Every structure is written in structure tokens, then in C-alpha cells.
Amino acid sequence: MPQLNPGELEIDLFCKGLKIDPSCRLDRDARLFARTRAGLGSGLEIVIPGDLKDIWMNVPVEEDFCALSPYVMRFTEMLGYHVVDTRSGQTYSVEIPETPSWYERKTSSGVPMSRIGVLQGTYLGIYISEACMFWTPQENANCKFCTSGVNVGVNELTRKRVRDVVEVARAAKEESGVTFTHFNAGYQWEDMPEHTRAHGLNRAAPFVKAVREEVGGFIGVQVAPVLPRDHWKYDWLTELGTDHFSFCYEFHNPEYFKKFCPGKYGHLGQDAFFRALEYTSKLLGKGKVSGEIIAGLEPIEDTLKAIDYITSAGAFPTVCIFRPLIGADLEHYPSPSYEDMRRVFEHMWRAMVRNKIPIEIVPNIEVSLVVQPGDAAYLVPRDRTWKAYRRRNAMLRKLAKPVVWWKMKPHPVKASATDHPKLPPAPSAAPKPGSEAAA
Ligand code: SF4
Secondary structure: OOOOOHHHHHHHHHHHOOEEOOOOOHHHHOOOOOOOOOOHHHOEEEEEOOOOOOEEEEEOOOOHHHHHOOEEEEEEOOOEEEEEEOOOOOEEEOEOOOOOHHHHOEOOOOOEHHHOOEEEEOEEEEEOOOOOHHHOOOOOOOOOOOOHHHHEOOOEOOOOOHHHHHHHHHHHHHHHOOOEEEEEOOOOOOOOOHHHOOOHHHHHHHHHHHHHHHOOOEEEEEOOOOOHHHOHHHHHHHHHOOOEEEEEEEOOOHHHHHHHOHHHHHHOOHHHHHHHHHHHHHHHOOOOEEEEEEEOOOOHHHHHHHHHHHHHOOOEEEEEEOOOOOOOOOOOOOOOOHHHHHHHHHHHHHHHHHOOOOOOOOOOOOEOOOEOHHHHHHHOOOOHHHHHHHHHHHHHHHHOHHHHHHHOOOOOOOOOOOOOOOOOOOOOOOOOOOHHHOO
């Protein structure tokens, strides 16, 4: 069995998981297991060093399938942390990122900072709303792979204050070198009068503006899409400081979308995701928007079609390898095969090259929950096309340096996070959208 390269090892670890040998001192060395958001951060954060780039990943360690994994992580004074493939005896050096010093601190209102946001790789992820409405007993329509209804409110605060978020974003930028803050929310009621709607975009607005004005750095928003009549909200969020939107439509095959995402199917429909992705990709430009999908549940051919669609719209695919999370309805589903997943990510690389989607332009954004487009550079021959694409990205990176420098600084924002000419005036008794979060 040949030694795997870092990209291949990442994929195999996502598919098979990892066992932890008692020689490991994770309670002392590793980041806390961050069981947050949809639950994908439940694993162990590791870094696989490589010649093209170091790969950050959140490797599954808790789920049942990990007990059958041939991979074991060990620690020795001589080798440090390393992963052993017990089938062949091959070893792979890995690093364990330290727990950020600010995780232990409290915000000025007394909340532990790690309950406001956590690092997922090298970016700061912050969940901004209460539990996703699809998890409520009235709806009972949660996505079948998700555990956010189990985690939010237990491991994360349900409602976050803007001040706390600013303090955490500042600590993450100054002490951990974070360049990207990502706001995420589950589904919030959409079928309400406009003035009382708690749509995720309205929720995100005060946080985006505050981080842009007081911290700086790149900002991403991932909430349910709005319908075309409300696409102006993406312009509004961009004025407030958003640099990136992402859309989790999960499955390209409509039958799988309906079966595994009943809430998204019933309230939004796949089309809402497609229209919003296309709109924001035009608004922000190539490579600034992502379409998020899960590989390993729907037929592989559909996943390949999703990648073709997303890249043809000028966006980049964020492909999660299906993880049967503890507590999810699909907890007992098998995790996918390495061979299938390798095929998916090779295809992703080729689609990115074909559509000239820029990657790795902003420094230090390593997403540990997925195989990033740049990680897939390890999966294909280093031929002329491969070199030309990487040269092009290197040139774009150089050209973008002044913009990156400017973006990393805080800047005043003219637009209001709670008022917009297109928002109907709220009755005086009703709180304005977002105002409750703007404490
Ligand atoms: S929309 Fe689906 S994946 Fe997202 S939080 Fe709600 S149930 Fe989970």
C-alpha cells in the first residue's frame, strides 16, 4: 500500500476516523472538542504538514465508525504526535494546534469566550441565532444529518450580544491571527410579517457592522437564502461589510434534498438556494461565494453535478464528507468510501481549474471541517495545467495584497444595521429586526 500524500490522508481520515492511543496527552495539548453548530466540529483538530500546504482537519474520533478505523494516533517523545496505519505500519507526522489562550477568558459581560465563538481550523466560527426552527416540535423538520438542535443552548449560548462577539473577534484576530470571521445561523421564521421577521440576514446585520467597524478582517455570512424579492438584502449586508456568502443546499439530487432536508424543502426549495447563490456570486465576483454540499449520501454522479453547477456560477464548492454524527437521525448510516471521495475531490479540483475560480487569495483561511479546494491540489498530477492554475492564483494573491491589508483594519460603515429603506416601518410596539441582539 503506497504512502498517502497529505490530501489523500485527509480524505481517508474523514472517511474512516481515528482512534486515540492512551500515549496521547490531548487533555493537555488539544483544542477542546467543539461540539457546536451542525455538529461537524465534534472531532479532533489536527494539522497534516505537506510540501504544497499544511492541511487543517477536524478528524472524527467519537462516532461509532471510528472504532473500526485502521488509523491510530500515538505520541512519543521522539516522534511527537503521529498517525499509524495499522494495516501497513506506515506513519504520518501530525501536529495538534494549541487551544487559543482566549478560550479560557470571559467577555466583559462574564461569558466564557469559547461559548461565543470557536476556531474551526484558522477561522472564527460564530453561531448567531437561537436553535434552528426546523428543530422545534411544531416543525419537526430538521436536516437528518444535523445535530444543531442538540448542541445550541447546551454547548453554545442561544442568543449572543454584539459586544461579546466584538470582544471575541478582536481576541481571535490579535492573539490567533484570525483573518476571517464567519457568522452562521440555522433557519429562522420566514413566513411572518416583514417587520417581525427574524431572518438570518437581519440577525447577522448588527454583528457584521460591528466587526467591520471595530475589528476588521474578512467576514462571511451563512444563513438560509432569501427569496428573489428580498435579494436586495444581500446588497445591504455587503454594504455593512460582508465579504462572503455561503449557501448550504446539501444535495443536488432533488429527491435526496427532499428526504434529508425536509425543512429546507418545505420552506425554501432548492431553487431559492440556486437563485441566491447566482445573485451573490454576480454581486461579489468570482470565488467569493460558496455552495455547500454533503458528499457520501446522494449518488456520486449528483455530487459531481453539484460541483459543476457551483463552479459554473463562479462560486467555489465547500464539500463536507458525510459524518454520521452522534445524535443525528443518520447516526447509524455508514460513512462514505475513500475511493468515492477521492473521485469527488479530484473532480472539484478540475472544475475549479476549468472555471478559473480563484483560491487561497486571503491568507490564513484554513477550514478544518471540509476538504478545501486548495487541499485537492495533492490529488492530481502536477502537470502544466496544474502549474498554470497555481501560478495564476499566486499572481492574484500578490495583486490582492493592498486590499487584504486595507480589509484587515476596522472601518466605519455608513449603512444602518437595523433600518433600510426597503424594510417596512415596524409598528412602534414591535422591536426592529436585530435590535434585540444589539445590546
Ligand atoms: S437548516 Fe438543517 S443543517 Fe442547518 S441548522 Fe437547521 S436542521 Fe441543521
